[in-house]
Amino acid sequence: MSAPRIGVLALQGDVREHLRMLTDAGAEPFGLRRPAEVERCDGLLIPGGESTTIDKLSRIFEVRDPIRARLAEGMPAFGTCAGMIMLADRIRGGLPDQQTFGGLDVTVRRNAFGRQVDSFETELDVAGLAAPMHAVFIRAPWVDEVGEGVEVLASVDAGPAGQHPVVVRQGAVLASSFHPEFGGDDRLHRMFVDTVRAG
Numbered sequence: 001m002s003a004p005r006i007g008v009l010a011l012q013g014d015v016r017e018h019l020r021m022l023t024d025a026g027a028e029p030f031g032l033r034r035p036a037e038v039e040r041c042d043g044l045l046i047p048g049g050e051s052t053t054i055d056k057l058s059r060i061f062e063v064r065d066p067i068r069a070r071l072a073e074g075m076p077a078f079g080t081c082a083g084m085i086m087l088a089d090r091i092r093g094g095l096p097d098q099q100t101f102g103g104l105d106v107t108v109r110r111n112a113f114g115r116q117v118d119s120f121e122t123e124l125d126v127a128g129l130a131a132p133m134h135a136v137f138i139r140a141p142w143v144d145e146v147g148e149g150v151e152v153l154a155s156v157d158a159g160p161a162g163q164h165p166v167v168v169r170q171g172a173v174l175a176s177s178f179h180p181e182f183g184g185d186d187r188l189h190r191m192f193v194d195t196v197r198a199g
C-alpha cells in the first residue's frame with residue numbers, strides 16, 4: 001500500500017498534533033468531517049476531547065452511522081482518551097443518552113481517575129515498546145472490563161482501585177486512555193500506521 005489514508009475525526013478536540021504525528025509516521029492523514037470522507041479512510045483516528053460532544057456532533061454531521069458501519073466491517077482505528085470512549089462497546093459514567101461508535105469489546109469508565117488525580121503524567125511501560133512512554137492523562141477514562149480477544153498493552157496502578165488497563169488492542173483497533181500526541185512520542189501512532197498498512 002502507498003501511504004495509508006487516515007481520517008482524523010475533526011469534530012472537536014485536538015486534531016493538529018495527530019495529523020503531524022501520522023504524517024511523520026508515513027501516513028497521509030486528513031481531518032474528517034463529512035459522511036462521504038468515511039469511505040476514503042484506510043483507518044480512522046479519534047482524538048481526545050469530550051466524548052459527549054463528539055457523540056452529539058457525530059450525529060449532527062451525519063458521520064456516526066458510516067463510521068459505525070466501517071468499524072463493524074473491521075476498519076482499523078485508534079482512539080485516544082475520549083476517542084477510546086467512542087470506540088468502547090460499553091461505557092460507565094456516561095450521560096443517560098450517550099452513545100459510542102463501538103468496535104472495541106471493552107467497558108470503559110469515563111473520568112475514572114476522579115478529582116484528585118484528574119490529570120497527571122507518568123512514564124508508562126507499554127507492551128511492544130522498548131522503552132516507557134511519557135503518558136499525559138487528562139480527565140482520562142480507564143478500562144473496567146475487557147472481552148476475549150482484547151490485549152492489554154499497558155495498565156496503571158490506581159492505588160486502592162487496583163490496576164486498570166489504559167492501552168488496549170483488539171485486532172486492528174487500538175485505544176489509549178492518555179494523549180500520546182502531547183507526550184512528544186509517536187510510537188503508538190507508528191504502531192497504528194503499521195497496522196493500517198498491513199491492511
Ligand SMILES: NC(=O)CC[C@H](N)C(=O)O
Binds near residue numbers: 047051111141
Ligand atoms: N482528555 C479527554 O479526552 C477527556 C475525556 C473526557 N473526560 C470524556 O469523557 O470524554
